[in-house]
Amino acid sequence: MIQMNKKILSEVKEKIYGYVAKRRLREAFSQARSLAETMMDFESADALQRSEETYRHMLHYASTGAEDPTRAEMTARLSDSILSVVDILDRKNRVADEPSLYYNVARFENMRPAESLGMLVRQYVKLAGDTSIFNLVAGSHKQEEYRNTLIERQELERRIFNKVWTSHPLRPADAAVLDEVFSGQSAPDYFKSLMVWALTLGQLAFFDAARIELLLGAYTSGSQQVKAAAIVGLLLCLGDVRGRYIPRKVINRLEAARETTAWHSDLELAYKEFVRTRDTDRITAKIRDEVVPEMMKLRPEISRRFSGELPVDPEEMEENPQWQELLEKSGVTDKLKEMSEIQEEGGDVMMGTFSHLKSFPFFHDVANWFLPFHTDRSELEEGDAAPMKALADILMAMPMLCDSDKYSMLLSLQAAPEAQRSMLMQQINAQASQFAELRSAMLNTDVTDRRDMLRKQVQNLFRFFRLYRRKGEFANPFDRGIEPAGAVGLDSLCTPALAAVVAEFYFSHAYWLDGLKVARAIDGLQAAASVPDSPEYLLMQRMGFAAMKLGLYDEALRYFNHILLVTPENPWVMKNAARCHMQLARYDKALELFVALGSLPEYAGDASVALFIGHCYLENADYDKAVKAYFKAEYLGAKPKKVLRQLSWALLMNGDADQSRRYLERAMSATGPVPNDYLNLGHIALVRGDFKEALDSYRRNIATRREAGALTEDAAREAFIADVAEDTAELGRLGINTELLPLLVDSLFYTL
Structure with missing residues (x-):
């Protein structure tokens, strides 16, 4: 295949998309076929020729006035076949030397054709089963061996994520493997959630109806955790596919998902959480520019009046009448109350705090931004593992932190001095206990749990697109927003x-x-x-x-x-x-x-x-x-x-x-x-x-x-x-x- 100037190809692609949008398919076929022949991609040229022949036959019947109930769907399918071929040509042209992360990963995977997705998943499932059994029977003297096994499993997770993310279009065999992962019990839920996000990121890069079908399967057959990831992924993908043809089998699967009892409420909750992120920057700025500076201004006064015995957090200050007087006079009390109310309403008050804790090598891999927090990690097997495992157990029970922030906290405390780590762990444990008490007093914990799960998924996503070191290479869905009107499957959001x-x-x-x-x-x-x-x-x-x-x-x-x-x-x-x-x-x-x-x-x-x-x-x-x-x-x-x-x-x-x-x-x-x-x-x-x-x-x-x-x-x-x-x-x-x-x-x- 001959590589083409990217700017010229982009202009041709835009023109073809325009022809299809205006239903001028003859010009679209002509331009697309010329593009394929210029690039000497004869497989794509042949595919376009077959589609155009079908289109000409359809035009012949239409010109005779014959009734054809399938004409509209066939026109949509043929239109999309043009766009799909153009997407493939564009991707092939870029994968040769585009320096972005997506194409770097795609080139790496292309160099290993023998390592199919099915083979990698089978290796992973076997290794996941082995580590689970190992974790049950191994003694402390086997810790290093167990840690190495976990590292191997984590590397496989990353490889599989990258392969699913950058494969386009998904081959039927790969789709079958993923469908089996979602419907079966051999892979852990966190791995299934990870696959949901690999599918979603790939779909945001290039349209592929097979990915939407797999996301629907993940939603209908998955656990609550997997459902939460899948519904947020579907919200993004369905809101981004206007003008593309979705096959009947995918529509049928969508209709089946819509018939489930939780679909509409889950979709609405996910949409509201997505909308709520619009206010995150304002909240972060308010904490950074108003709350923190006022707290810093109080520090000399507290040191003078209380001999330097500073409380460790604002809540502890509020418990002491003398400290409370300082807070009220400075206006900090009102600001803390406002932050508390924002958090109760679902506002993301943690973004500013944890945005500075995303520089660990852990966050260099795209997959780790979407990895559900769990305790089966190699990071918890280093040195004296007991304290970090205890911390991980505490973090697991804290609903106000998304997975990405939990990993940030775990990694930062792991690097902290022992004395500081112990003090912070005590605070975290106390807060976890408070949340547990609050939760036990709630009347409808099911709805709260679902809302918390959905919120965490959206926050993980938001942090990736705002904080990832190569975020500029990704089209940010939070910048363009979601407009449900006219989007397939999102009509329930238009009430x-x-x-x-x-x-x-x-x-x-x-x-x-x-x-x-x-x-x-x-x-x-x-x-x-x-x-x-x-x-x-x-x-x-x-x-x-x-x-x-x-x-x-x-x-x-x-x-x-x-x-x-x-x-x-x-x-x-x-x-x-x-x-x-x-x-x-x-x-x-x-x-x-x-x-x-x-x-x-x-x-x-x-x-x-x-x-x-x-x-x-x-x-x-x-x-x-x-x-x-x-x-x-x-x-x-x-x-x-x-x-x-x-x-x-x-x-x-x-x-x-x-x-x-x-x-x-x-x-x-x-x-x-x-x-x-x-x-x-x-x-x-x-x-x-x-x-x-x-x-x-x-x-x-x-x-x-x-x-x-x-x-x-x-x-x-x-x-x-x-x-x-x-x-x-x-x-x-x-x-x-x-x-x-x-x-x-x-x-x-x-x-x-």
């Missing part, structure tokens, strides 16, 4: 109730665009929002606010106007709708809403409403009414920085230069001068006929522009000229000879 919950989550954390995307897709929202105080009615208000925050003012007004049809005197909506009209320069409509808002009893004395009314009159050049509105706003208590400058300008435009100057000087005294103040002082002086004062004010305007904005002299002058030009028409209306203005500007510049 209005669930979409509303997801949208509210996004809105409550200020992810405006994410929430808006979800809420827009809710069927029947407008009709449901016509009921006052219904959840949909409140959601539509949030949609309006989100659109306004994104600058989508027309869209925001659609939502706000609907609410105002239902409840015409909704003050919050009236105010925000008016603000949208102002952003769109529709000042008459904004004024109408603000006047109506000000007529409501609870807003009759609202200074902000009077201020907005003044702004609308000012923009409409109704200066007399603008002055009255600003005076009212001042009387009602509007802050000087919000009203005095606007009032000064309205007075000037209304022809009262002396009073305009007094109010501008009040503003400058109350809040400090800004560059634009000197520009307006210059205008006022011109209207009053004091040219010397005008030139002095303009000179100060240029100087303060330069200082405040770190501008060059030329940039400050150009900005000044632009502002004078913008105000020229208004100054002319006030009686200034506008032909004089350029002369004044030149005169000013000669003196600078």
